[in-house]
Amino acid sequence: MLNTVYRLVSPKRIEASFTDITLKENNVLVRPTYLSICHADQRYYQGKREGDILRKKLPMALIHEAVGRVMYDPKGELQAGESVILIPNQPSEKDVVIAENYLESSKFRASSCDGFMQEYVKTDRSRLLRVPTDLSDEMGAFTEMVSVCTHTVMRFERFSHDRRKRIGIWGDGNLSYILSAILSELYKNCQLYVMGIHEEKLATFTFADQTFHVDHIPYDLKLDHAFECVGGSAAQSVIEQIIEHIRPEGSVALMGVSENAVPVNTRMVLEKGLHVFGSSRSGKKDFEKVIELYETYPRLKKYFLNLIGGVVNVKSIQDMSNAFEYDLNSSFGKTIMRWDV
């Protein structure tokens, strides 16, 4: 079947192209319904990735956060019309040590293969998760972003010592909001401090014990562990602040993406014996963990409802461009495309 794929061909230019889909036994055909725009998509759309990267990756369909409806399952395990979360990571092997999202052989939607901006998505059935009935499509659309946070928290559980009285989170964007909310529910006896630069955004972190502007962090604030959710050009100064405020043997989770190599004060990392670990993307079990968290901590869903920034109806390529422009001008929250092409 001919499938329309909406690929970014050059910055700010999306064009329709076509693939011929043949469904194999383990594939399921899904109609994307709600797509959520991520900063990574926006960097491609705006042409903010390096020229070499853009030349290598484009044309490519964007978006790796989405829900959809099952259209056709050759095996009949999933019923037509069932609402499913689409998992963007596509592993081709299993490893007992390395998680699926770190395997070099894995493909990732809208990075190493076409994303979800398609008329239909052909996917392996293992890359689908049923949407719980009490989860709205708009919220379901950005489950991937929540799963990235749950993935980091699970790694934090593995890597960090268990004195968790004070945790610091740097960043006042969507990722930091989701992560902070999860931490506030999981570690109720822990003092949570969020550092950022936008007063308005920080004011939304009502589940944090305190928020600080990065220029006004008390010099005597000492943290057991820290999470970096900033990336970009500010990553260096943020990591410096973290090293300054963290206690010896603390763990530091790096979650923010930087285009450039970031210098790190390794002398102090060594001196304090810090455990610095990276965390990127997520796998299926992290998506399942999100659903579990929503059931155990229903307040999370209420917090994340606030993240639904704008819902843009998309029926044409012009609408897709409008959604990306809307997202660019949005200061907080997720822009969701109600996909109807």
Next chain:
Amino acid sequence: MIYAVILAGGTGARMGNMDKPKQYLLLNGKPIIIHTIEKFCVNPRFEKIIVLCPQNWMLHTQNLVNRYLSDPGQIEVIEGGNTRNDTIMNAIRHIKNTYELNDETIIVTHDSVRPFVTHRIIEENIDGAIRYGACDTVVAASDTIVESRDGVVISNIPDRMQMYQGQTPQSFKAEKLMNIFDSLLPEEKEILTDAAKIFVMKGEPVHLVKGEVFNTKITYSYDLEVAEAMIRRKDNAEHSV
């Protein structure tokens, strides 16, 4: 009940020296008609997909359906008529005789040689037919339309802003379409080149569904080359880097 009606009655007279109707030509290694039928197969709103083709191509069409499609029982191959509207009426009669024809019976009629139709267009056709009784898929005219009554000089140049080019699907409440068609005089039927015109002639509303420029009809050899190029532009499989 909603039925897809795939019109494959043409013998491809405009295609050049082809030895078979254009809908059976291969596009990316698969018959065009199969690509088209597949778009309707994956939409669970359809009760059946009725394919109408020339009598001597029925067995061939059925064999293609059996070979390429995973659920051939969803598809019925029947004989088309002499004209486009006769073919559509054959489909409605088939529904009436085999299933049930009532005010809620919707048919989404589509050219078998338009394989690039999208999910949205099909959905909006179904919804448009339910709401308005009839709808037609169109795109805004990109060229100026010139009218000439004698083929020698221009008699009129209509305002392009009000002009659209018709595509398919065209969708209807089937019972209403048949009733109106049966009420037409023979001379009225003679000038009908289009099913939507049946409604327009009788002053019945026909809703516009926005088509896509790429929802092209593969009529000429050139169109087939363009269609091949559209698919092969990047690669045939899903793109990965």
